[in-house]
Amino acid sequence: MASQSTATESTPGASPWRPLWPADNTRNDAGTEPIIQSNISLASLFDLSSRRTTAIPNGALQNDSSTISVTWQDLWVSAVDNKRKRKSIICGLNGFAQPGRVLAIMGPSGCGKSTLLDALAGRLASNVKQTGKILINGLEQKLAFGTSAYVTQDDVLITTLTVKEAVCYSAQLQLPDTMSWSEKKERALDTIREMGLEGVMDTRIGGWSSKGISGGQKRRVSICTEILTRPKLLFLDEPTSGLDSAAAYHVMSRIISLAKREGMTVVGAIHQPSSEVFHLFHGLCLLAYGKTVFFGQPNEAILFFASNGFVCPHMSNPSDYFLRIINKDFDKDEGEQHQQHKYDIEAQPTTNTTQAIEILTTSFELSGYSIRVSENIEKLRFMGGVSVKKFDQPSFLNQCFVLTKRSFVNNLTCPEIWATTGCASLYTLLLE
Ligand SMILES: Nc1ncnc2c1ncn2[C@@H]1O[C@H](COP(=O)(O)OP(=O)(O)OP(=O)(O)O)[C@@H](O)[C@H]1O
Numbered sequence: 003m004a005s006q007s008t009a010t011e012s013t014p015g016a017s018p019w020r021p022l023w024p025a026d027n028t029r030n031d032a033g034t035e036p037i038i039q040s041n042i043s044l045a046s047l048f049d050l051s052s053r054r055t056t057a058i059p060n061g062a063l064q065n066d067s068s069t070i071s072v073t074w075q076d077l078w079v080s081a082v083d084n085k086r087k088r089k090s091i092i093c094g095l096n097g098f099a100q101p102g103r104v105l106a107i108m109g110p111s112g113c114g115k116s117t118l119l120d121a122l123a124g125r126l127a128s129n130v131k132q133t134g135k136i137l138i139n140g141l142e143q144k145l146a147f148g149t150s151a152y153v154t155q156d157d158v159l160i161t162t163l164t165v166k167e168a169v170c171y172s173a174q175l176q177l178p179d180t181m182s183w184s185e186k187k188e189r190a191l192d193t194i195r196e197m198g199l200e201g202v203m204d205t206r207i208g209g210w211s212s213k214g215i216s217g218g219q220k221r222r223v224s225i226c227t228e229i230l231t232r233p234k235l236l237f238l239d240e241p242t243s244g245l246d247s248a249a250a251y252h253v254m255s256r257i258i259s260l261a262k263r264e265g266m267t268v269v270g271a272i273h274q275p276s277s278e279v280f281h282l283f284h285g286l287c288l289l290a291y292g293k294t295v296f297f298g299q300p301n302e303a304i305l306f307f308a309s310n311g312f313v314c315p316h317m318s319n320p321s322d323y324f325l326r327i328i329n330k331d332f333d334k335d336e337g338e339q340h341q342q343h344k345y346d347i348e349a350q351p352t353t354n355t356t357q358a359i360e361i362l363t364t365s366f367e368l369s370g371y372s373i374r375v376s377e378n379i380e381k382l383r384f385m386g387g388v389s390v391k392k393f394d395q396p397s398f399l400n401q402c403f404v405l406t407k408r409s410f411v412n413n414l415t416c417p418e419i420w421a422t423t424g425c426a427s428l429y430t431l432l433l434e
Contacts, residue, residue: 069101070235077134093292104268109289110329115271150235151228161209172227178394197222217244238270277319290328330355
């Protein structure tokens with residue numbers, strides 16, 4: 003198993019960083035030799051004798067202050083529910099995210115994907131309790147300004163602005179004063195193009211009172227405003243929700259290219275990606291009700307499920323299949339479940355969803371995949387603690403100026419304000 007991870011390591015650019023996962027699930031970083039996933043020996047992955055810490059030559063691997071690796075060990079998050087009982091939301095998770103790679107967190111609704119993202123980003127609600135160790139570049143440190151960005155599940159956008167205005171104001175508010183206005187504008191326009199929004203650049207975002215761009219386009223505007231600064235660590239909560247499959251593929255592939263190009267570490271909670279998008283990810287963290295079902299490369303998940311009797315049918319979407327196996331929200335009708343799983347689980351025809359989750363989580367804990375996660379966490383820790391370099395922010399005066407201007411434009415173009423002040427006709431005149 004150790005030789006498998008070594009074989010797939012490579013060095014992007016001049017960075018001393020050596021990724022623990024390949025940049026592409028089928029090719030190596032040079033894009034030439036395919037990495038033949040089917041050659042992974044299951045026996046070797048499940049061989050407990052391979053439990054050892056890989057020796058790292060002194061100085062061969064180092065964390066770098068311009069990139070961010072994140073590791074989490076024995077991470078628990080719990081909250082007090084309405085009946086004043088504390089319940090665990092995530093239970094003893096281990097994992098890692100590394101520069102230039104995209105880690106997808108998947109699982110049924112309510113399994114703790116957003117909670118894991120929030121814990122890693124240090125933005126958990128005040129009523130929850132967290133234990134365990136989260137290390138940033140091998141150190142327990144807070145993320146400095148501008149080093150990370152978080153695209154939340156809900157789009158928070160000013161509805162009266164156009165797409166171009168929203169992204170340009172965001173660029174002025176976030177990019178440092180060392181960049182000229184034309185450079186900031188160029189970055190904003192590049193990002194808009196990258197997210198395929200060129201065609202609606204001058205369309206108003208719109209809200210409940212006036213229809214503007216579509217929900218999927220709003221999602222992409224939210225991503226634009228967060229990736230403008232090229233953060234070293236990017237959290238995405240459901241980046242593809244509301245997007246059609248083609249748009250989801252393009253958005254994810256562009257985020258992946260950006261991650262590789264900029265050495266960005268990306269962690270995203272993803273709901274049911276298409277087969278094509280699923281195979282784009284470098285890493286997969288599959289959760290079920292707070293526990294890890296699988297953590298590793300997406301192709302290996304198919305092998306892992308198969309080795310436990312859950313063979314993904316030929317030509318079907320692996321993520322659909324995995325989620326169907328581990329979603330017990332609709333488990334009430336036992337008879338129906340048995341019928342459904344008879345079709346899915348040839349090896350264990352009477353298994354229901356709760357048992358399926360138990361089989362998978364226990365099997366994962368004992369597997370070589372879990373050992374490899376621990377080894378990789380250790381590797382990242384051994385690379386030495388490095389503080390993350392702070393990103394320059396624009397001056398306070400500059401921010402005040404941009405915010406005032408944005409607020410003025412917002413008020414000027416907000417029909418409700420003109421209507422309430424009785425100046426509707428003047429507003430129409432101005433717009434014309
Ligand atoms: N601050 C909190 N207080 C109480 N319960 C919480 C809190 N945050 C999350 N939970 C609960 O934890 C569970 C997991 O929530 P979370 O939002 O992480 O799930 P998710 O996997 O992201 O779901 P979805 O895919 O539907 O967004 C839910 O049952 C939720 O109600």
